[in-house]
Structures are given as structure tokens and as C-alpha cells.
Amino acid sequence: MENKMKRLIVIASGKGGVGKTTTAINLGAAIKKFDKDVLIIDANMSTPNVGIHLNSPEVPINLNHIIQKKAHPYEAVYVHPSGIKVIPSSLSVKELKKLKMEKLKDFKNEFKKLAEYVIMDCSAGLGKEAVSVMEIADEIILVSNPEMPAITDALKTVKVAEEMNIPITGVIITRVRKNNYELSPETVKEMLEVPILGMIPEDSLVQDALRRKNPLVYVHPKSKSARAYKEIAARIVEVDYDSDVDKPTFWEKVFGVFSRN
Numbered sequence: 001m002e003n004k005m006k007r008l009i010v011i012a013s014g015k016g017g018v019g020k021t022t023t024a025i026n027l028g029a030a031i032k033k034f035d036k037d038v039l040i041i042d043a044n045m046s047t048p049n050v051g052i053h054l055n056s057p058e059v060p061i062n063l064n065h066i067i068q069k070k071a072h073p074y075e076a077v078y079v080h081p082s083g084i085k086v087i088p089s090s091l092s093v094k095e096l097k098k099l100k101m102e103k104l105k106d107f108k109n110e111f112k113k114l115a116e117y118v119i120m121d122c123s124a125g126l127g128k129e130a131v132s133v134m135e136i137a138d139e140i141i142l143v144s145n146p147e148m149p150a151i152t153d154a155l156k157t158v159k160v161a162e163e164m165n166i167p168i169t170g171v172i173i174t175r176v177r178k179n180n181y182e183l184s185p186e187t188v189k190e191m192l193e194v195p196i197l198g199m200i201p202e203d204s205l206v207q208d209a210l211r212r213k214n215p216l217v218y219v220h221p222k223s224k225s226a227r228a229y230k231e232i233a234a235r236i237v238e239v240d241y242d243s244d245v246d247k248p249t250f251w252e253k254v255f256g257v258f259s260r261n
Contacts, residue, residue: 008111008118009169009236010043010137012161013144014153016124019174020143021049022206022216024121026226027141027172029215030233031117032084034241039077039085039115043104043133044123045096051088054080055213063089064096067103073110082218085115101132108136117237125153126160134166141197142171146182151191158192170195172232175202198232200225222248 011024021044028040041063042050051057056078065071066087076087090096111118122133134140140161144154154171161168171192176182176199189196203225209216217226227243234241 006112006116006118008108008120008136008138010120010122010134010140012122012130012134012140012142012157013124013150014126014142014155014157015150016047018124018143018145018150019200019206020124021053021121022210023141023143023172023174023200023229024119025050025053026215026217026229027233027236028084028117028119029082029217030226030229031119031237032082033217033230034233034237034239036237037085037116039087039111039118041087041111041118041120042089043120045089045099045101045129046123048089048091050086050121051091053210053213054084054086054088054215056080056086056088057091059088063087064092064099066107067099067101073107074114077114082215084215101129104132105136111136126156131160131164134161134164137166139167139169141169142192142194143174144171144188145175146173146185146188148183151183151188155192158194168194169236170197172197172200174200176200177202197235198228200228222246 011020013020028038032038040050042048061071061076066073066076078086080086120133123130142154142157144150171194185196201224205220205223206216209219212219217229220226227246230241231243
């Protein structure tokens with residue numbers, strides 16, 4: 001009963017470079033903004049970046065130790081200043097060779113004891129590592145760009161998830177520029193046959209947040225992209241959120257231009 005209402009959400013993508021880690025972090029941060037208990041796990045063992053994004057790249061105990069049964073999951077939890085709980089994974093290539101990713105599913109219940117919402121960042125593509133992470137999911141959220149190669153790869157991920165009987169909550173479309181070369185939301189929905197949870201605009205402030213080792217949702221809460229993530233998070237946790245309330249004032253827009261350094 002203890003874990004019944006808790007949710008373990010895997011953030012997956014068909015290809016790399018679509019903003020999957022940025023989405024995992026900011027979706028987690030946005031859910032935390034609504035006073036929910038959130039744990040972000042970096043299960044992208046090949047190219048772990050959550051720790052780099054959140055200023056905990058090298059820590060004494062990480063996900064690798066958990067999988068190897070050298071530590072209990074709660075020992076690997078670090079609390080970011082924003083209040084988000086984080087379990088990073090090791091940057092060591094040597095560590096990667098020792099891992100048996102299929103053992104990850106043994107810890108599902110333990111992870112769900114650590115937070116109300118567990119967000120897992122998964123490696124891109126459909127290799128053994130990614131599939132091992134998808135297996136542990138209660139649900140999967142896809143991340144893709146509005147371009148044909150990314151959507152085609154996302155479609156493969158949809159098919160694999162269906163074969164595994166894991167529900168896909170929907171897709172988050174990132175780096176949206178609204179130009180003539182992008183696929184329309186209608187086309188994306190038609191191709192993937194899953195709901196579109198939200199559209200995240202292309203935003204240079206994402207890089208600024210990375211430089212500050214903090215989620216975009218916290219350092220630039222009124223930016224269009226941060227508000228888009230909060231809209232998606234509100235839908236996931238089923239709370240009301242009016243993004244218009246968060247819109248920057250005229251003077252905030254003016255001074256914001258001069259305060260990005």
C-alpha cells in the first residue's frame with residue numbers, strides 16, 4: 001500500500017541531443033515547485049549528466065554502488081539546494097563495465113520509498129541500457145524535437161514500450177522554434193499516437209541555467225520555457241496552474257536582458 005500512489009516516471013528519447021536530461025531535471029523541479037516530494041535518478045549510465053547539471057558530478061555513493069549492492073538507495077540520495085533529491089551515477093568508464101543494468105528493476109520499490117515522484121533520466125536510443133531502465137517504469141514520458149529524424153526514432157521507442165506493456169503518458173516536444181521546417185503538433189500526434197504533454201520553446205536561458213548548476217525553473221521561473229515545464233508538471237500532479245500569472249512584467253523583460261551575465 002505504501003507505494004501505491006507513488007509514481008516512477010522514466011524520461012526516454014529515441015535519439016540523443018533532444019533535451020531529455022534538461023527535461024528530466026526541469027520537470028522534476030517544476031513538480032517540486034508544487035510542493036511535491038521529488039527524486040531525480042540519473043539512470044543514463046553511459047553519459048550521465050544530471051550530476052553535472054545539478055552540481056554533484058562526483059559523489060562518494062551513486063547509482064552504480066546501488067546496482068552493485070554496495071550501498072542502500074537512501075545512502076546515494078543528495079539534496080540539491082532547490083530541495084530536489086538526486087541520485088547521480090558515476091562518470092567513470094571503468095565503473096560502467098562492471099554494471100549489470102538488468103538488476104536495476106530489483107530496486108524499484110526502494111526507489112519509490114524515497115519520494116512521491118521518482119523521475120528517471122534514461123540513456124537515449126533503444127540499447128540494452130535504455131531498455132533496462134524502461135522496464136522499471138510505471139510510465140514513460142518521451143522527449144523529442146519537432147523534426148522527422150527525432151520523431152521517427154521516438155516512434156520506435158513507442159513501439160518498444162507497447163511491447164513491454166508500459167504506458168506512455170505522452171511526449172514533450174522541445175527546442176520548438178516555430179519555423180517552416182518543423183513538424184506541426186498535429187503531425188507529431190498523428191505519427192506517435194500519444195498525447196502531446198507540452199511544447200518547450202528554444203531558449204538560450206537553458207544554457208545559463210546549466211552554467212549556474214540550477215534548474216531553469218528556479219533561476220528563470222518566468223521564462224517561456226520554465227512556464228511550459230510548469231504547465232506540464234501541473235497536469236501530471238493534477239493541480240491548477242495559470243502560466244499568465246508567471247509572465248514577466250515589462251520592466252522585468254527590460255532588465256532581464258541586462259541581467260543574464
